[in-house]
Amino acid sequence: MERVRVRSRPPRPYPGSFNLAQGCPPRFATLYRSGFRPRKRAPDTTGQEIAPVNQDAPAPADRPASLFPRRAAAEDVRGFLVHRGLLDEAAQAALMAAVGAIWQAAPPLHPVTRWGRPMSVAMTSAGALGWASDRRGYRYDPCQPDGRPWPAIPALLLDLWRSLTGPAVLPDSCLVNLYRAGARMGMHQDRDEADLSHPVVSISLGDDALLRIGNPERGGTTQSLWLHSGDVVVMGGAARLLHHGIDRIRPGRAALVPGGGRVNLTLRVAGPA
Ligand SMILES: O=C(O)CCC(=O)C(=O)O
Ligand SMILES: [Fe+2]
Structure with missing residues (x-):
């Protein structure tokens, strides 16, 4: 008798795909590992508890959108639009408070690369x-690695997105990157999103970071610039697929991030329409 093999488990998502399963069932966290140790002499603060954020900062929901952009002309670096000092100190503090709330609901962890590091x-x-x-x-x-859904994107960030890109489509993903001393991000393209016609809006908070911008292909000449707290970079249009990375941060300069370092927020339209 011919036996029909029934697949008992759904196929696993492949790299660059979307896992759009309904709900977030509890499961074991295999995506992330703790215990990253910087190779340089910089102190390892990555395992530190995230200190409570400044509760006196204005609540994000109370902050009207009109307090946002001091929109001077953006600097164009290879098509990346760099809005210097777009966020004033009050806006930065309000955003940092919103990041603190995100960390409470979804603690920052060190993702493992496909090479296991x-x-x-x-x-x-x-x-x-x-x-x-x-x-x-x-x-x-x-879902988060522990099975919970991610917290909502703070209204403050949606206001910022609207003011920079127009109201048509709102972001469905905000990546929150925490760079302690010694952290860096290698050259890469942002291309995991379903529709690359939407820009990526990238916000810097805390310590300065050295951004390197390359080309649509790997290699070639690059251009570097320091990003400061309150700067916002829009990566869109022809520049959407430029390689870029963070070579290093200048630790200990800013007091904005509890425990020190730099926070980068990237807003994206990630999922299919
Ligand atoms: O930290 C930054 O400024 C860049 C972050 C980035 O390129 C990314 O998250 O894809
Ligand atoms: Fe990126």
């Missing part, structure tokens, strides 16, 4: 989809 940047997400990485590759996932 923990990244030096600690990450978490807000929104319907969060960015995940493991040995199978990168993807967007509606």
